[in-house]
Amino acid sequence: MADDGAAQSTSVWPLPKFHFQVKWDSEVMSFQEVSGLDIESQPIEYRSGDSPVFSTVKMPGIQKSGNVTMKKGVFKGDNKFWDWYNQIKMNTVKRIPVTISLLDESGAPTMVWTLANAWPTKISATDLKSDGNEVAIETIEIVHEGITIANS
Template structure:
C-alpha cells in the first residue's frame, strides 16, 4: 500500500477486458474524460445579469496503448473482432488498471463499450535486438474513473 501523501508511480499497470487481466502494458496515452459545459444566462430578481454553468453531455473518448507483441489470445481476439466488424463481440468493457508497488489495484479507468480501431506494429529489422510492440488505438463510449 502507498503511504498517505505518496503518489502512484507510472510503471505498474495493465489492461482488463470484461474483468479479466489480459495484458500488462508498456504505455497508455490519451486517456481522457470530457463533457460539454452548458452556460445559462438570466436576469436575477434584482435585475442583474447572472451566468451559471452546468455539466452537459459526456463525450466519447479514445486512448492508445502500447503492448509487447505477445501471444495474448484474449487481446488479439478482441482486436480481430473489431477488425472484422463484429461489433456485438468487439464492444467490451475494458479497464486500465493502475497498481501500487505491491501489485494491489488502486485506480481503475473503466472504458464502457470499448473497441479497437487501429493497430500499428513496430518496425522489424534484421540484426536489431529490440522488443517488438504493437500500438493499439481504442475508442470508448463512456469513461468511469474509480
C-alpha cells in the same frame, strides 16, 4: 534527526505509474503503455436577449471521452488485436469492458479505471528498421462510452 521513511504514512507520496494491469473482459494482457484516460464536458454557451450582461453564461453540456491508446510488444502468434478488429462488421462489433488498474507494491489495485463498451478503432503495426535496436511495438486505439473510476 532525519526521517528514514520506515514509519512514513502511505498517503504522503503519490503512486508510481509503472505498475499497472489491463483486463479485457476477463483476460489479463500486458502492455508497455496506456494513455488517453480522459473525459471532458463540452461547454454550452447561452445568453438571453434581455440580459443586461453583454456576455454568455457557460453551462456544462454533453460529456465526451477520448480514445484510449495501448502499446505492447509484438509476440509470435499473438494476433489478439487483429482478431478483435476483424469482428467489426456494418454497425456491429464485439464491445467489451476494459479495466485498467494502478497497482501498489504488493500487486493490489489502488485505482481502477473501467471503460464501458470498448471496441477497437485503429491498430498500428510496428515500424520496421534494418538498423533498429528496439523491441517491435504494436498499438491499438479503442473507443468507449464512458469511464468509471474506483479506489481501493
